[in-house]
Amino acid sequence: MDASWTAVIAAGSAVVASATTGWFTTVAARTQARLHREMQGAQLRHAQVEHRYQQRRQAYADFAKAAGVLHSRLGDMVAVAGDPEAFSLLLDEARAERTVLLSTMHVAFLEGPPAVGDAARDLYEAVNGFWSATRRLNDAKHSGTPADIAEHLALTNRRRIEARAGRDAFVEAAREALAPPVSTPA
Template sequence: MDALWTAVIAAGSAVVASATTGWFTTVAARTQARLNREMQVAQLRHTQVEHRYQQRREAYAEYAKAAGILHSRIGDMVAVAGDPDAFSLLLDEARADRAVLLSTMHIAFLEGPQAVGVAVRELYEAVNGFWSAARRLNDAVHAGIPAHVAEHRVLTDQRRLQARSSRDAFMEAARQALTPSPDTPA
């Protein structure tokens, strides 16, 4: 009988040990699965944040580039104001550049945030004002009235400086939007 009791106790101990080991294994597996899931969610969030950052950065860069190209082209138009052939050629090129600026403006505006949207519009309006001033300068040179030419040159220079200032304001707003805040998760 002692052998029977010993066998029963040994078998019971084995069952209890097996159940305890199984329970701890289950808890460990659940904990590991939860940690894996949390890590995957964190990696996904990081990937999404990084993708959003790159998308925004690219939109801002394309807009700044388009504004710079058009600004430069308008500067060339100012330099040849009065030369109908050269001005006409640059005007055609500037129209194409202006269409690109308008397209990139919409994308940069949609990327936000609001401060960048305001800066996007201001830069577009400033470059557009420079565009209009250059065309009026060319018309004034063709009209041949020196007082009007001088007046339009001053206006054109003011619009050029306003466009540069607006570009700087846009770049600062874009930099601020791309700089993570301290409470942004890494």
């Protein structure tokens, strides 16, 4: 009977060992699958955050570029104010650039956050003020009144400076919005 009991005990041990190994293998496989799903989820979230960041960054860059292009064009218009042909040609180009500025301002505004949206709106209004002042300067140069020309030239220069300051404020707000959050030590 000793051999029978030994065989039964050996068989029972083999069954218990096999069941235990199977159970640990199942638990390990489930744990590995869960960790793999979590890792894939984290990678997907990271990719989505990165895509969102790049989308926002591009919107800000497009708006800042459009503002700079129109600002430069308005500076060219100031230089030729009073020359109907040259001013008219630049005005046509500036109209197209102003349309681009308005479109990119809407996108930058929608991208947010509120501080960037406010800065985008302020920059647009500042460039628009420079636009209006430049057109009034051209009109004043056509009227030929030196006092009007001097007044409108001073206003145009103030609006140019305000537009530059608005661009700086927008860029600063955009940089803050794009900066990675500062983590505090725990």
